[in-house]
Amino acid sequence: xxxxVTPRTTVLPLSNGRSITVHAELNHGQHMxxxxxxxxxxxxxxxxxxxxxxxxxxxxxxxxxxTLTDSSGQRIDIxxxxxxxxxxxxxxxxxxxxxxxxxxxxAHDAAIDAAADALKKTDSTDASSAMTLQSVG
Numbered sequence: 001x002x003x004x005v006t007p008r009t010t011v012l013p014l015s016n017g018r019s020i021t022v023h024a025e026l027n028h029g030q031h032m033x034x035x036x037x038x039x040x041x042x043x044x045x046x047x048x049x050x051x052x053x054x055x056x057x058x059x060x061x062x063x064x065x066x067t068l069t070d071s072s073g074q075r076i077d078i079x080x081x082x083x084x085x086x087x088x089x090x091x092x093x094x095x096x097x098x099x100x101x102x103x104x105x106x107a108h109d110a111a112i113d114a115a116a117d118a119l120k121k122t123d124s125t126d127a128s129s130a131m132t133l134q135s136v137g
Contacts, residue, residue, distance in 0.1 A: 001119075009064050012104045020101055021065040022108055033083065034061035055102045060086055062105050068097065 005027035011019050023030065037057035039047045060083045068076050078086055090098060 010108070012108055014100050014104060018067050020063060020067075020104060022062040022105060023064060025112060026061055030061050034058060037061075037083070055106065056087065056090065058109060059090060059102055059105050062108065063090075063101075066101070068093070 005025050008024040009021050010024045011021050013019050026034065034057050037060060038049055038054050040050055041047055063078070063086065065079045066076070070076050076089060078089055081089065090101075093101070
């Protein structure tokens with residue numbers, strides 16, 4: 001397994017035949033940009049998490065493209081938009097649509113975390129077995 005994230009995307013289905021395309025995995029830079037959108041520094045220098053921004057920030061970190069349409073039925077082009085402009089477009093969505101996108105991205109992120117946790121358990125078991133074999137030999 002590589003230590004570098006290979007840029008890949010995955011398509012997540014939404015209702016009514018719509019879908020979103022998201023990063024299959026965030027790299028360190030994308031994760032840090034997500035955290036920068038979520039945390040704020042107070043006057044005394046402490047960091048606090050802005051819970052109102054957590055869901056949107058995760059969407060901005062993962063979202064690459066979608067098949068959502070405007071009022072005339074035209075696809076809304078978001079590919080390559082800077083995160084602030086993407087946030088502006090996202091803010092114009094109907095609330096149920098925005099919530100559906102957030103839920104899909106959050107489920108995707110949770111699945112990535114679960115897979116990483118499972119891999120850690122497998123890797124740590126393999127590593128400890130190998131160390132035991134080396135000490136016996």
